[in-house]
Amino acid sequence: MSSVGATHKAIVFVSWIGATVIDTVTKFVEQTGKLMIFFNESVRLIFAKPSRFGEVIKHMEFIGNQSVWIISLTGVFTGLALSFQIYLGFKMFNAVNMVGPVVALGITRELGPVLTGLIVAARAGGAMAARLGTMRVNEQIDALDVMGVNTKQYLISPRLLAAFICMPLLTAVFDFVAMIGSWFLCVKLVQLDEAVFWQKISDLIEVKHINEGLFKGAVFGLFFALICTYRGFNTTGGAKGVGDATNQGVVQSMVAIIILDYFLTNLIRVYYNLAGIS
Amino acid sequence: MSGNGENAVVMRDVKKSFDGNDFILKGIDLKIPKGSLTAIIGFSGTGKSVMLKHLLGLYKPTSGTVEVLGTDLSTLNEDELTKLRQRFGVLFQSAALFDDMTVLENVCFPLIEHRRELKESQVLRIAEEKLQQVGLDPKHYKKLPSQISGGMQKRTGLARALALDPEILIYDEPTTGLDPILTEMVDNLILSTHKMREGNTTSIMVSHDLSAAFRIADHIAMLDSGRVLLFGTPEDFFNTDIELVKRFVNKGMKHQ
Numbered sequence: 295m296s297s298v299g300a301t302h303k304a305i306v307f308v309s310w311i312g313a314t315v316i317d318t319v320t321k322f323v324e325q326t327g328k329l330m331i332f333f334n335e336s337v338r339l340i341f342a343k344p345s346r347f348g349e350v351i352k353h354m355e356f357i358g359n360q361s362v363w364i365i366s367l368t369g370v371f372t373g374l375a376l377s378f379q380i381y382l383g384f385k386m387f388n389a390v391n392m393v394g395p396v397v398a399l400g401i402t403r404e405l406g407p408v409l410t411g412l413i414v415a416a417r418a419g420g421a422m423a424a425r426l427g428t429m430r431v432n433e434q435i436d437a438l439d440v441m442g443v444n445t446k447q448y449l450i451s452p453r454l455l456a457a458f459i460c461m462p463l464l465t466a467v468f469d470f471v472a473m474i475g476s477w478f479l480c481v482k483l484v485q486l487d488e489a490v491f492w493q494k495i496s497d498l499i500e501v502k503h504i505n506e507g508l509f510k511g512a513v514f515g516l517f518f519a520l521i522c523t524y525r526g527f528n529t530t531g532g533a534k535g536v537g538d539a540t541n542q543g544v545v546q547s548m549v550a551i552i553i554l555d556y557f558l559t560n561l562i563r564v565y566y567n568l569a570g571i572s
Numbered sequence: 573m574s575g576n577g578e579n580a581v582v583m584r585d586v587k588k589s590f591d592g593n594d595f596i597l598k599g600i601d602l603k604i605p606k607g608s609l610t611a612i613i614g615f616s617g618t619g620k621s622v623m624l625k626h627l628l629g630l631y632k633p634t635s636g637t638v639e640v641l642g643t644d645l646s647t648l649n650e651d652e653l654t655k656l657r658q659r660f661g662v663l664f665q666s667a668a669l670f671d672d673m674t675v676l677e678n679v680c681f682p683l684i685e686h687r688r689e690l691k692e693s694q695v696l697r698i699a700e701e702k703l704q705q706v707g708l709d710p711k712h713y714k715k716l717p718s719q720i721s722g723g724m725q726k727r728t729g730l731a732r733a734l735a736l737d738p739e740i741l742i743y744d745e746p747t748t749g750l751d752p753i754l755t756e757m758v759d760n761l762i763l764s765t766h767k768m769r770e771g772n773t774t775s776i777m778v779s780h781d782l783s784a785a786f787r788i789a790d791h792i793a794m795l796d797s798g799r800v801l802l803f804g805t806p807e808d809f810f811n812t813d814i815e816l817v818k819r820f821v822n823k824g825m826k827h828q
Contacts (some may be wrong), residue, residue, distance in 0.1 A: 441657065
């Protein structure tokens with residue numbers, strides 16, 4: 295009797311696991327499909343008439359201009375902290391002259407775009423999701439719809455384009471101020487030779503390393519704007535719905551940026567190999 | 573006002589289900605005459621808002637047809653629907669004003685979107701004219717929606733709905749949540765706006781406010797369980813033998 299009961303419990307447990315997995319996968323596929331349709335429509339509408347140039351500029355000001363201060367602040371401290379850690383490590387091997395180029399490689403290729411992506415996704419992405427979510431629950435999006443305004447073209451496409459344009463620029467700002475931080479630590483605080491610091495950087499860093507980071511930044515911008523606008527645009531319910539949309543938008547954007555970074559790094563390697571770039 | 577023989581809206585056996593099983597609309601048959609002021613009333617959850625969204629083309633019926641201004645909505649693609657919607661004006665329950673725009677900018681918005689041939693000065697003149705029509709004091713024009721009262725927001729919403737001189741004006745629960753004085757003001761505004769447009773506009777009002785419906789509407793449609801229980805003049809409603817309508821009317825009028 296007891297073995298029959300245990301078998302029954304095991305079957306129920308396995309069935310539950312199976313159902314949960316199928317449900318999760320189904321939902322994931324469904325959501326991804328909807329997100330792709332949303333993306334496709336919104337990108338197509340970037341080039342549709344009437345032109346939304348004014349809206350693009352407005353969102354660029356918000357995403358780009360208003361993020362410069364926070365990006366600079368985090369950039370300079372990232373440069374300082376990373377340089378200090380690498381300095382402590384390299385000091386053990388008597389390789390402190392390599393601190394500058396190693397920090398520069400890490401910043402331009404990885405930390406610059408990733409940290410910029412995370413910060414701007416939290417600041418601007420969260421605001422996008424909350425704004426669109428509030429417009430949805432307050433019937434403002436319905437009002438646009440019945441006014442004969444294409445809501446995706448008016449609300450989504452300009453935000454995607456603005457994030458796509460601004461993110462490489464913000465990444466460049468992050469890279470620049472992080473290297474200023476690195477210079478300050480290496481040259482002013484731990485008294486490394488300034489000429490050697492810059493010489494080693496210019497010997498090892500190439501334009502392609504910077505471009506790699508800027509490209510990643512653009513892709514991250516497109517992704518966080520897509521996820522956050524999708525969440526905000528499809529908000530249901532009242533204030534709770536807006537909170538959920540904002541939360542999901544920011545969290546999913548951040549996770550997507552981290553995962554995407556790995557795949558983009560590999561993709562860029564494949565491209566370099568195919569193009570014969572060492 | 574009505575009675576020119578034409579209908580602004582024709583719904584034929586419209587059924588709607590979101591999940592394929594449970595039908596919110598179970599076969600709506602309704603003809604709204606052009607130039608009339610029609611109120612749609614009914615208990616909560618009878619499908620009034622869903623029906624309204626079908627008129628606006630925001631929902632597609634599971635079966636049946638919706639004709640608006642002589643066009644079957646099911647035959648239209650998204651662009652054509654967008655064009656048709658320019659002939660609608662909608663006053664939402666919450667007024668749905670754009671909160672980052674001033675009162676004047678809200679009214680200018682549909683004109684900027686759809687009357688691109690107009691100069692800025694012409695847009696401003698039309699917007700101010702519409703705001704005057706709904707009786708909003710010019711000192712509020714530069715204020716944001718959050719800086720004006722609920723009544724003023726309704727007036728602004730109505731001015732925005734009137735901006736493109738719509739052929740169909742839809743009021744979605746325009747007085748819900750308002751105090752009695754404001755309710756009367758909005759009802760009078762709806763009536764005066766309708767009269768002012770001299771039969772050129774068909775007004776459709778979804779409302780819980782029975783006294784207003786009987787006072788200002790030419791026709792009333794009562795919905796129950798996803799169907800039109802009765803469509804007629806206010807007199808038809810007072811003289812009906814349908815028990816549910818009698819109960820609804822008696823209770824509703826007592827509470828007003």
